[in-house]
Every structure is written in structure tokens, then in C-alpha cells.
Amino acid sequence: MPPSTPRSRRRARPTTGSKSRxxxxxxxxxxxxxxxxxxxxxxxxxxxxxxxxxxxxxxxxxxxxxxxxxxxxxxxxxxxxxxxxxxxxxxxxxxxxxxxxxxxxxxxxxxxxxxxGWIGQSPLALMPAPKRQALLPSVLSPEEVERLLAAPDGDDWRAQRDRALLEVLYATGARVSEAVGLSTDSLAPELTSLRLHGKGDKTRIVPLGEPARLALTAWLEGGRRKRLAGRSSSHVFLGQTSKPLTRGSAWRIVRAAALKAGLSQKISPHTLRHSFATHMIESGGDLRSVQEMLGHASIRTTEVYTHLDSEHVRSIHRLYHPRG
Missing domain, CATH: 1.10.150.130 (Tyrosine recombinase, N-terminal domain)
Incomplete structure (x- = not known):
């Protein structure tokens, strides 16, 4: 939702106007x-x-x-x-x-x-907005997620970083900006959870599962430490020059892993976020908890995943019910 225009007080007008006007x-x-x-x-x-x-x-x-x-x-x-x-x-x-x-x-x-005070009533006040087409997000199956997460192979620093990034994106449902913005002080002791900084400067704590914890530990104690070579950095994920990983680089990592995994869809970091939410709800997670983990301000935003779950239920019914 766009922010409402402040009306409770007269504002100090920006100095872009003409005094004579x-x-x-x-x-x-x-x-x-x-x-x-x-x-x-x-x-x-x-x-x-x-x-x-x-x-x-x-x-x-x-x-x-x-x-x-x-x-x-x-x-x-x-x-x-x-x-x-x-x-x-x-x-x-x-x-x-x-x-x-x-x-x-x-x-x-x-x-x-x-x-x-530039206009009277807005001509849009009584005019309905163009209807948005409700587009359901692209979601991977659990098997496709496993293929994607297994795509980075080897033990060099890139493979360790890419595995850790993919695991964190799927394990937490983090936005790509939240993942690349992770700092070391956002990590709980023993990596049991992460503190994510989301939209509106809001923070939330999301648990980490064992596969993500192991992948992140391997990166932090292996490839990342070697890349820094004694230098200090508060950023968890590093790029080619040991500077913070960018959003664009994170997109390329996900796309490269998808290509290697043989996934034909246009996979993006947000696909993993959608898959996280859908799989949570399909497995019985309650909507409010999923909302909190995703960092949605409104539960209505999270409700789209219940529609995806309904599609899953209908497909199971068609497949297995004698009269499906």
C-alpha cells in the first residue's frame, strides 16, 4: 500500500517553487x-x-x-x-x-x-482503480528446491558461498536485499536464527534449519575467512573482491544454480521466498506465523499462499480421489 499523504499539519514547502507564483x-x-x-x-x-x-x-x-x-x-x-x-x-x-x-x-x-490547496476534490476520488490481475507467484516443488540447493558443487569459496546463500534464502524466506544485507551481528549464537532487516527498517528473527546452519557455518569458517585473509568485514556474503555481495550478483547466483539444476523456469531469489511460504503452509504452518517470518505488514499479502495451497489440494484430489 502506498503511504498516505500527511495532512495533520501544514508542511514546510520545498524550496522548488517560484516566489512570484x-x-x-x-x-x-x-x-x-x-x-x-x-x-x-x-x-x-x-x-x-x-x-x-x-x-x-x-x-x-x-x-x-x-x-x-x-x-x-x-x-x-x-x-x-x-x-x-x-x-x-x-x-x-x-x-x-x-x-x-x-x-x-x-x-x-x-x-x-x-x-x-492547489485543487478542490480530486477527480479520482470517486473513480475505481484499474483492476490488477491476481497473479500467483511462481513456486518450486520440494524436489526442485533440492535440485537447486545441490547445484553449487565443489569446496572452493564460491561454491561454499553460493550454497550458503541459497540455503538461507529458502530456509528463511528472506528477500534478496535482506540476505545480501546480512551482517555478522545478525547471526544468533550457534546460528540457530537470523535477524533480518526488512522494509520500513523493521527487523524480525527467523529460525535456521540444520541444512542452512551447516552450509552457513562452512562458508563463515571456510571460504569467507580465506577471502578476507585477516581483514575485517561485517557482511556475511562477499563478492569477487571481498566487498559485500550485491543484489545483482545474488540474482546471477540463483539463475546459474537453476540452469545447472535443469530448471526451465525463470528462477529468481523471490522464487525461493515464494516456495518457502508455500511449503510452510502446505506442511501445516499457520498463516500468522508465516506472515511474521516473511515480514509482511498485512496478513492479506500472505493470504496469496493459501490460494496456492488450495491449488495443491485440488491437484491431489484430482490425482487420488476415485471421482476426482
Whole structure:
């Protein structure tokens, strides 16, 4: 869910505006409104640079199209113009999920504009959002996971690191950013659990199973120690130059292991997260516990895995029931 625009107090306006415009009581033009909105979201809502970039790209597309149609200020925007924009994007073959995201970005901008007094009622206030298609995440079977985890062979430092990374991703359901961001002080004594730093700077503790514990121990006491050669680093996973492993490198490790394991799907680190959650629920894990281990703010986000489990139950019924 996108953050709501702060309204409880008047904000210190960003210094991107024109003094003469403010003195004249004029609302900003489209470009300035966009810049002031993004500045406020950065300072007040604390959005990450990646999220701000996504909002910015969405608004560049929608406001750019609307400006070509003659729109100069947000107060002139009508619901009909937004509908025309969405129709144009659909004609270009855009997916509903993309349109829904762009609609949300525009709605956020209009909420901010309303709180600043630039517009009256938002033209999107009574307009339903484009419907997102409910896409179920890609999930590996337990047998496919075993093949993936066994893919890195050998005892060199790369194989030890790759095995440890894959085991941690599947054992904890960690996001790739959480895994590559692991520090040594996030490890419990005897590696019984990990402390993961998730979205919104929230932390959670997730247990480690025996296979993951053994793989991580082998990496920490073997390949990692040799790579550092007496130097110090707080990062658990290291790259080629003994600097922290990057997200991109983690993706490549997972993809390489999938290729070696003969898996035809487009496997990503998030596939292991989805597989972790699905296998937990299929094995009887309760939804609330899985939510906590995944670090989901809302249990509704976790509920998608119950749909996956329902598919599993139906397939078992079809396979084994006499009248399935």
C-alpha cells in the first residue's frame, strides 16, 4: 500500500517553487507540482530512492500525456481526461497492473495537491482503480528446491558461498536485499536464527534449519575467512573482491544454480521466498506465523499462499480421489 499523504499539519514547502507564483496565489504547473510532491514524499514519508524513482517515472508518463493534450495545472484535470489516458495506454498494450500502478501514483499526487490547496476534490476520488490481475507467484516443488540447493558443487569459496546463500534464502524466506544485507551481528549464537532487516527498517528473527546452519557455518569458517585473509568485514556474503555481495550478483547466483539444476523456469531469489511460504503452509504452518517470518505488514499479502495451497489440494484430489 502506498503511504498516505500527511495532512495533520501544514508542511514546510520545498524550496522548488517560484516566489512570484506563491505571492500571486497561483498553483504550480504540472512539472513543479510533480517535483514538490516527490520532495515531500522523500522528506516527510521517508520513501526510498527506488520508490521515488518509480513514482517519478509513472508521473512523467501520465502528466506528459496530459500536458500534450493541453493540461497546464492539476486543478484543470477531469475524470474524463484520466479515462482517456488509460484508454490510450491500453491501446499501447499496457498491462492492467502497470495501469493500476500509474493510477495510484497520480492519485497520490492529487491527494498531495488537495492537501496543499492547489485543487478542490480530486477527480479520482470517486473513480475505481484499474483492476490488477491476481497473479500467483511462481513456486518450486520440494524436489526442485533440492535440485537447486545441490547445484553449487565443489569446496572452493564460491561454491561454499553460493550454497550458503541459497540455503538461507529458502530456509528463511528472506528477500534478496535482506540476505545480501546480512551482517555478522545478525547471526544468533550457534546460528540457530537470523535477524533480518526488512522494509520500513523493521527487523524480525527467523529460525535456521540444520541444512542452512551447516552450509552457513562452512562458508563463515571456510571460504569467507580465506577471502578476507585477516581483514575485517561485517557482511556475511562477499563478492569477487571481498566487498559485500550485491543484489545483482545474488540474482546471477540463483539463475546459474537453476540452469545447472535443469530448471526451465525463470528462477529468481523471490522464487525461493515464494516456495518457502508455500511449503510452510502446505506442511501445516499457520498463516500468522508465516506472515511474521516473511515480514509482511498485512496478513492479506500472505493470504496469496493459501490460494496456492488450495491449488495443491485440488491437484491431489484430482490425482487420488476415485471421482476426482
Amino acid at each position: 506563491e505571492e500571486a496565489g497561483l498553483p504550480p504547473d504540472l512539472d513543479l507540482a510533480r517535483r514538490e510532491f516527490l520532495s515531500a514524499m522523500r522528506v516527510e514519508a521517508g520513501l526510498s530512492p527506488r520508490t521515488l524513482d518509480a513514482y517519478g517515472r509513472d508521473l512523467d508518463r501520465s502528466l506528459g500525456w496530459l500536458a500534450k493534450g493541453g493540461l497546464k495545472r492539476l486543478a484543470q484535470l477531469t475524470q474524463a481526461q484520466v479515462l482517456d489516458y488509460l484508454k490510450s495506454r491500453r491501446a499501447q498494450g499496457m498491462k492492467e497492473a502497470t495501469l493500476a500502478r500509474e493510477w495510484v501514483s497520480l492519485r497520490m499526487l492529487l491527494r498531495y495537491a488537495q492537501s496543499e
